[in-house]
Amino acid sequence: MTRIPLRPLARILQARAKGENPDAIERENLRLRHEAMRDRSRARAEGRLLVLGLAFVCAFVTVGARMGTMASSTPAEPRASARGAGIVAQRGDILDRDGRILATNMETYSLYAHPHQMIYPANAARELAKIFPELDAAKLEKRFTGNGKFYWIRRTMSPEQRQAVHDIGDPGLLFGPREMRLYPNGPIAAHILGGTSFGTEDVSYAEIKGTAGIEHSFDAELRDPANGGKPLQLSLDLTVQAALEQVLDGGMKLMHAKGASAILMDVHTGEIISMASLPDFDPNDRPHLPTSGHPDDSPLFDRSIQGIYELGSVFKIFTISQALELGLVSPDTMIDTRGPIRWGRFRINDDHPIGKEASVSEILIESSNIGTARIAQMIGAERQQQFLHKLGFFVPSPVELSEAAMTKPNWQTNWSDLTTMTVSYGHGMSISPLHLATAYAAVANGGRLLKPTLLKQTAPQEGERVMSEATSAIARQLLRKVVTEGTASFGEVPGYDVGGKTGSANKLRPTGGYYEDKTISTFASVFPIRDPKYTLIVMLDEPYTFIYGENRRTAGWTTVPVAAEIIRRIGPLLGLRPYVEPQRVADITLSSN
Known part of the structure; x- marks a missing residue:
């Protein structure tokens, strides 16, 4: 807004020249200014009154219209728009x-x-x-x-x-x-x-x-x-889980086993892709907990996690890997395999003697208890326990299941020289199949122990190093030879380069001692061995099959064929492309006519 001066200089000078009073000019300009201010205030007040009046009119029209609508509507009881005592928050899928x-x-x-x-x-x-x-x-x-x-x-x-x-x-x-x-x-x-x-x-x-x-x-x-x-x-693959359970169930029945378990684990992430325990149940109609008998008689018993077993010769790869890591042996080191080894009233024998001495490779391939015990003596009790501690064999599995937290491995409290020897080939210490899968994943992935998990992971785990990559590479080669030359020959699956180790151990009696005709048969495998991605543990509880005129109970006859069929079925489902060894092209001789 432009303000007009009350005493404009030009008019003042002009008035003085004419002999007029300059103050009259100031009074006149002041009067005009006050009149303009009054006009603006009046216009502003009139505008506000108009807006307020329109607002009152709109409010009365709205209220009147609503009253008219309610007066003409049919009377009805009010209803709550929300559910009453329903489920407030849905349980997540x-x-x-x-x-x-x-x-x-x-x-x-x-x-x-x-x-x-x-x-x-x-x-x-x-x-x-x-x-x-x-x-x-x-x-x-x-x-x-x-x-x-x-x-x-x-x-x-x-x-x-x-x-x-x-x-x-x-x-x-x-x-x-x-x-x-x-x-x-x-x-x-x-x-x-x-x-x-x-x-x-x-x-x-x-x-x-x-x-x-x-x-x-x-x-x-x-x-x-x-x-x-x-x-x-979860980390589970439903398709792989269904295929694994189907084959495992057929294998359990074919081998007349009391129960079975299988675990498939990614060796780089620790993810459990599939895990099964048989017999099982339908969670839609979950049975009641048993009140009598042995826990594993119930279908609710999870053999993969709650089952604590002496798993036998699958331990031998850990003994040999530790000796390799310590520099005590190489794959070609010759070990005295004469037996039996006597310790007090106890004796350590081989089911099939392999001669006076054998290389470390031959000891694993032929599954020599005596040879493995000799290597364990070289390692010593203290170092053996330290290594097994690193593998997690003295604590419950850290997988995300409350049943695992309540299941602790079992071992001899008095760790004598005899214990050192027997534990080296899987006797005198009881662990779950999940403990075994975790340890075999470390052997396969370059020597790092990963935390097993049932939750989907987005990246590989680092894990604690338990052996060097060089030791891991040698151990994988030895496991491969067990399949191609040793006790797990039925485990060969063309295109998947399976490596693994068998284990057969007599079951413990509840009252002490061992059953003569009841075994826990296990096959711990890694595939493909040239570029390890998965470890598969298959265990059969009290299996037997009648072959060549006698009942066979060892893992090579019972568990290994089941594991091989599982790998054959799930390999394509996992997206693993079978590897075919390229054949040498025949020499071609060019001749001119």
Whole structure:
């Protein structure tokens, strides 16, 4: 805004020249300025009054229109827009490494009765017994005609069962909405997933709580509302898991075994791609814990993690690897293999003597207990224990399962010279197949011990170094020779360069000593041995097969063929391209006519 001066110099000089009073000019300009200010204030006030008036008009029109609408509408009771006592936060799904569902939630209904509201209790009891065969019609009728006012019939039911109950038409049979945990693949990966049960519940709500396996270990995370139902992704491959379980089940039955387990692990990331224990169960209908007998008689027992066994000659590669690492031997070092080795009243023998002396390579290929014991004597008890500590054989497996944390390896408290020798070939110390898989992964990957995991990883692990890359490379070559020249000849799978070691150990009696006719047979393998990617542990509990007129119980006859078939089946599923050794092109001679 331009302000006009009250005493403009030009007019003042002009007025003085004419003899007029200059103050009159100032008074006149001051009056004009005040009048302009009053005009602007009046216009601003009038504008505000107009806006306020329009706002009042709009408000009254809106209120009037709403009142008119409500007056002309049909009266109705108000309804809550949100669910009442429903599930507030959905439990997160569990997925395999490719995003396929392993565990999810399903909406279902509970069934309960108000006997005092029932019209035909006897008829309702008979019809319910037809729909649910596990129910007893007589007991139901007795409850329905008693003095009780509430009775649980079913916590969950299928849609077909709900419709059948609805068709009974009795007003005393009522339904409550709820969710249940669903495992769409049935018994596949049952021991890993574990299972759930209902915690706090009423007729329209049930809290789902993990009771075993991954469901228990990650229960808080799966139930946490802050995660918004975010799924938990595992390292498992559902396709590989299904194929492995199918072959393992067939092998267990073919070899007349009591049970079986298998673990497939990525040697660079520590991821468990597949892990199975047989017999298994369906987590959709999880059986009850046994109250008597041996734990491994129950299908709930996980032999891969909870099973603690003397695994036999699969330990020999650890003894030889440590001796190589310490510089005590080389693959060609000759070792005295004359026997037996006597220690007090105990004797160490070989099932098949291999002569007065043999190289370290031959000791592993022929699986000589005497030769391995001699090497262990060179190492000594203290250094042997230190190495086994590095391999994790004295602590529970760190895998993400609560069952693993409660399962600790077993060993001789008095670690004598005899213990040093027997442990060198897998007797006198009991570990789980998962411990063995972790240690064989270290042998295969260049000497680093990785933490086994059931969660999908995005990068390889570093791990603690337990042996040099040079020692690891020699050990892999020796394992390959066991398959091509030694006790695991049935383990050869063309194109996959399998290397591994067999182990057969008599089972321990609960009262002490060993069974003569019951063994734990194991094959620990690595493939492809030229560029190791996976380790596979297969164990059969009390296997035997009748060949050449006698029962064969050793791993070379029982477990190795099963492991070979597993590798043959899962190799393509893992994306492993079979390696074909290029053949030499025949010499061509050119001749001119």
